[in-house]
Amino acid sequence: xxxxxxxxxxxxxxxxxxxxxxxxxxxxxxxxxxxxxxxxxxxxxxxxxxxxxxxxxxxxxxxxxxxxxxxxxxxxxxxxxxxxxxxxxxxxxxxxxxxxxxxxxxxxxxxxxxxxxxxxxxxxxxxxxxxxxxxxxxxxxxxxxxxxxxxxxxxxxxxxxxxxxxxxxxxxxxxxxxxxxxxxxxxxxxxxxxxxxxxxxxxxxxxxxxxxxxxxxxxxxxxxxxxxxxxxxxxxxxxxxxxxxxxxxxxxxxxxxx
Amino acid sequence: xxxxxxxxxxxxxxxxxxxxxxxxxxxxxxxxxxxxxxxxxxxxxxxxxxxxxxxxxxxxxxxxxxxxxxxxxxxxxxxxxxxxxxxxxxxxxxxxxxxxxxxxxxxxxxxxxxxxxxxxxxxxxxxxxxxxxxxxxxxxxxxxxxxxxxxxxxxxxxxxxxxxxxxxxxxxxxxxxxxxxxxxxxxxxxxxxxxxxxxxxxxxxxxxxxxxxxxxxxxxxxxxxxxxxxxxxxxxxxxxxxxxxxxxxxxxxxxxxxx
Numbered sequence: 001x002x003x004x005x006x007x008x009x010x011x012x013x014x015x016x017x018x019x020x021x022x023x024x025x026x027x028x029x030x031x032x033x034x035x036x037x038x039x040x041x042x043x044x045x046x047x048x049x050x051x052x053x054x055x056x057x058x059x060x061x062x063x064x065x066x067x068x069x070x071x072x073x074x075x076x077x078x079x080x081x082x083x084x085x086x087x088x089x090x091x092x093x094x095x096x097x098x099x100x101x102x103x104x105x106x107x108x109x110x111x112x113x114x115x116x117x118x119x120x121x122x123x124x125x126x127x128x129x130x131x132x133x134x135x136x137x138x139x140x141x142x143x144x145x146x147x148x149x150x151x152x153x154x155x156x157x158x159x160x161x162x163x164x165x166x167x168x169x170x171x172x173x174x175x176x177x178x179x180x181x182x183x184x185x186x187x188x189x190x191x192x193x194x195x196x197x198x199x200x201x202x203x204x205x206x207x208x209x210x211x212x213x214x215x216x217x218x219x220x221x222x223x224x225x226x227x228x229x230x231x232x233x234x235x236x237x238x239x240x241x242x243x244x245x246x247x248x249x250x251x252x253x254x255x256x257x258x
Numbered sequence: 259x260x261x262x263x264x265x266x267x268x269x270x271x272x273x274x275x276x277x278x279x280x281x282x283x284x285x286x287x288x289x290x291x292x293x294x295x296x297x298x299x300x301x302x303x304x305x306x307x308x309x310x311x312x313x314x315x316x317x318x319x320x321x322x323x324x325x326x327x328x329x330x331x332x333x334x335x336x337x338x339x340x341x342x343x344x345x346x347x348x349x350x351x352x353x354x355x356x357x358x359x360x361x362x363x364x365x366x367x368x369x370x371x372x373x374x375x376x377x378x379x380x381x382x383x384x385x386x387x388x389x390x391x392x393x394x395x396x397x398x399x400x401x402x403x404x405x406x407x408x409x410x411x412x413x414x415x416x417x418x419x420x421x422x423x424x425x426x427x428x429x430x431x432x433x434x435x436x437x438x439x440x441x442x443x444x445x446x447x448x449x450x451x452x453x454x455x456x457x458x459x460x461x462x463x464x465x466x467x468x469x470x471x472x473x474x475x476x477x478x479x480x481x482x483x484x485x486x487x488x489x490x491x492x493x494x495x496x497x498x499x500x501x502x503x504x505x506x507x508x509x510x511x512x513x514x515x516x517x
Contacts, residue, residue, distance in 0.1 A: 014389040093374055098366035099349035100390060167296040252352050255345075256287065 004248065007101045014100065018108035022083075023115070037119045041071060052188055061131045068127065069218035070187035072120040073145075073211045076113050077153050078178045083109035084157035085164035085171045092258040102251050103244070106161040110154050117146070124218070136221035145213035145224075148233050152210055155239030158247045165250070165257050185211060206235075275362035275441045275473050277324045277347050282356035284317040284342060284497075316342040317497045320356070324475070324490070327468055331484035331505065332477045333512050334494035340477045343494065344444045347475065362441030362473065366390065373427055376420035380411060380430050383419055387434050401437050408459070409433035425451050436463050443467065443474045449487075450480040461487055481509050 008015075027034055045067060052067075053060045084106035088095065091105055121142070128135065163170045182188075184201045191202050202208065209232040216224045316339045324330050332340040345351045346358050348367050366374075366387070374386050384405055388398035406415050409429045419427065428451040435443060449460055464474055464487065478484050484491060484505065491508040493501035495515065501508040 010392055011390075013392060013394060017386060017389045094390075096345075096350065097374075098390060099364070167299065169295040169297055173296060255351055 004101065004103075008104065008107075011101055011104060015104050015108060015111075018104060019111050019115075022108060022112045026112075034119075037116050038123050041068070041075060041120050042123060044071070048188065061133065064127060064131065065124075065133055066190070066215070066219045067187060068120075068124045069215045070185070070211050072117060072124065073149055073214045074182065074185060074187055074207070075120065076117040076149065077156065077207065077210070078182075079116065080110045080113040080153045080157045081160045081174060082171065082178075083113065085160040085174060088161050088165050088254060089168065089258070095254050095258050102254065103158070103247055106157045106247075107154065109161075110150070110157050113153075114150060117149075134221070136217075138217040138221055138223045141217045141223045142214070144229070145217065148213060148229070148236050149210055151240050152232070152236035155236065155241075155243035158240075158243030162247055162250045165254050181205075181207070186215070187211070210236075275326045275471060276360070277322070277442065277473065277475070278357075278359045279320050279322050279346070279353075280357045280359075282317055282320045282346060282353040282358055283315060284339075284346060284351060285354040286314045286316050287312070315497055317346065317353070320494075320497070320499055322492060322499065322502060324473055326471050326473055328490050329464065329468060329474045329476065329488045331488035331491040332475065332494060333479075333481065333484065333491060333509065334500075335516065338494040339497040340494055341446055342497075344446055344475065344477060347442070348444055360442065363391075364442045365435045365438060365440035365444065367444045367446055373419040373422075373430065377418055379418055380409075380415045380422075381406075383430070384434050388438070391438055391440075393438060405433045405437045408437065408463075410456075425453065425456075428452050429456060432460055432463075436460075436467060439467060439470065439472070441472050443472060445474070445476045445478075447477055447479070449476065450478050450483055457483075481513070485509055 027036070045064065048067065049060060049064060052058070053063050087105040087109045088102065094100060094105065095102060125135075160170070160174065184198070184205055185207060186202065191199065194202055209228050212224055212228055213232060216222055320339075320343065332343060334340050342351065344367055346353055347360060348364055349358075349360070350367075373380075373383050374390070375383060378386065381402065384402055385395065385398055388395070388401075393401075409415070409432075411426060411429060414422070414426065419430070422430070428448045432445075432448055432452070443464075449457060452460065468474060476484065476488065488505045490503065491501075491505045492499060493508050493512045493515075500515070501511045
């Protein structure tokens with residue numbers, strides 16, 4: 001374990017390269033370049049805002065902050081998992097031609113999406129300025145939220161990367177699952193809107209505590225309860241340790257599947 | 259250990275570089291019988307069909323020991339395990355049984371029909387190669403002109419590698435790998451592609467590496483070429499070592515077995 005962590009540090013130059021390359025690839029030959037990162041959540045919001053603020057009869061400003069504060073965590077989580085799932089399968093040369101810590105591949109996907117997360121938060125803050133939404137002191141909790149979220153997302157991404165090597169259709173399954181999952185998460189609507197078994201599903205939705213880490217400080221203007229923080233942090237660490245253990249155990253067989 | 263760091267050490271401890279395989283066996287499970295989709299796996303499980311287990315030993319009980327200053331040629335018919343052996347030495351594949359121990363920095367395996375990323379230019383590929391060998395970018399900047407010069411790619415150095423011929427790829431790969439002076443250099447069919455002029459140049463550069471205390475392992479089907487550069491040849495057949503010793507003798511043995 002110690003040796004592996006050392007190896008990761010040893011390859012930091014290559015890691016930077018991986019992150020840089022993915023950023024470049026994405027914005028390569030697109031006119032707007034990095035602006036897309038900011039534009040995508042904005043456009044999604046704009047289209048959803050039109051539909052849902054009328055449907056929910058919900059004040060656009062309040063809905064905007066609620067939606068955005070939930071959506072940024074969701075976007076980070078799902079995009080990281082999707083990209084990580086492709087990270088090993090899409091780069092066979094790093095597995096079949098040389099020896100290097102393969103865990104860097106999914107880790108770089110998470111890093112790229114973390115950069116996106118920061119960009120999305122910046123967009124939200126700008127919107128809040130425009131809408132004249134008060135900035136409360138609870139926003140200072142966000143770095144802790146981000147740290148817990150990164151640990152959680154990294155763990156999940158490692159598992160997705162492994163799963164997609166052994167089952168190539170995992171990625172498609174994952175994107176359908178995320179689509180459904182999205183509607184059972186408190187992003188487009190508040191939990192109170194759902195009733196019966198739908199509500200029960202949302203109550204047991206494992207991603208909710210992680211979304212709340214962002215939603216409560218930004219939208220509700222309060223720091224999450226200690227129980228939420230401890231529970232989510234504990235679950236995140238467990239997932240990361242489990243994910244790393246699975247990845248390291250399985251990586252020796254990657255070669256045969258690529 | 260980064261190559262540069264290893265290089266500094268190698269001056270004093272050149273004799274420490276070695277590759278040692280003890281009773282190495284490597285089993286491939288053949289791809290035909292494996293389901294690589296979830297759907298396939300579920301269907302298999304539901305139909306109670308047991309996947310037929312076809313296994314294949316690419317290496318059997320291979321024991322060799324190579325040291326500094328040796329240029330080892332690997333010969334054998336296609337599918338005899340030469341490339342697999344290189345991959346085990348490089349640490350890409352773990353032996354199913356046995357032990358593989360190496361000491362010294364190892365460059366990625368070079369083979370003729372691939373670069374690291376065909377969409378990048380030669381220059382970008384070299385930087386990527388450097389990053390993978392844990393060489394700092396500033397240092398690569400210094401070395402890149404030498405690589406360009408040695409490869410004689412000229413204007414093509416800033417063209418995407420996918421447009422290269424196999425000879426050009428070999429030039430690029432060999433120039434890059436040897437410029438970083440790895441202690442263990444693994445070449446898979448690279449050297450036989452370049453033209454005579456480049457082959458001669460490569461030969462001298464390899465000799466220089468060996469003087470500095472490197473160990474070179476070459477896979478090739480060009481037997482007279484191997485006879486010229488190697489001081490040791492290993493003959494592999496169906497994953498087993500059938501001969502290990504002086505080039506002339508072993509190559510003769512291989513020729514007789516092949517005919």
